[in-house]
Amino acid sequence: VADDAGYGDVQVDVVFANGKITDVVFVSANATKGRSQAFPLLRQETLSAQSSNISNISGATYTTDAYMRSIQSAFDAAGFSG
């Protein structure tokens, strides 16, 4: 699959298994704008990288109330190491 999404040419290999996307591999990304630029990333790719060893989460700053409802507070209470 090759696509120009406004970030130069991005070429990816999409791996299918049982009709579902299981992996997306970037073959080449861009020639014109320099590789420092950000380019689209499919969620499927980030999902495979997620591990159970996470104990900290970054997001838009949570309020004290939101913290109480968050998984971060559960991680902190459990003393998860990460």
Add this chain to the structure above:
Amino acid sequence: MSVHTFATMGTVVSVRVPDADSASPDRSMALESAIAAVTSAFHALDERFSLYREASEASQIARADLALADASDEMRAAYAESLEWRNRTNYTFTPHRPDGVLDLSGTIKALGIQRAADELTAAGFITFLINAGGDILSSGAPTDGWRVGVADPENGDNLVAAVELSEAFCAMASSGTAERGEHIWRRPDTDTSFRQATVVAADIMTADVLATTIIAGGQEALDQATTNFDVAVLVVKADGSLLANEKFQDLMK
């Protein structure tokens, strides 16, 4: 892992230190006093810089009861640092609200995190992680590494990505419109398709300022950040799609 949490600056800070590093009675006491110092460092900054506290120096300046020229050294240093970041970000990051009020909160949390790290380092701790409302600074690495998730702005219980922090990329900050609403002042011409920006850098100030800058300045600010700074960036757009530079993808591996 021993985890200490306390509330400050309208959010919650957690500090993690491996159990083994505070196992002996004297290290346990050292940790306890370092945590106390960390807590007071945050509280002191909050008391001075919070615009939610009527008596704070920042509020006095906002009311024009105090001129910036007569303000404390710490206030003027923070202002100078914010101006420096304004220049480095081509005026996208700004220490002023649209109504002209000086608002240094964009750098103060990062300053607190850096001071907290300095306190822990001075107390002899090498491996630790400080998380202040989702802005994270790590030092050293425990056996399994410091693995950090990026929250999905649509649903904080889901993650959009996970990375492992390293010595060169030890600090991570996110900015967005998820938890505190539209608290970032965007220029009127900014495209608002960026919902959340996460920046990983070698220091927390760079990560924090650039995350804010990318939300404030959109695509142009993103391009400038990835070109001019040694940072890993992940953006979640309003339609749920993601943008990342190669450095961020390297951290996911």
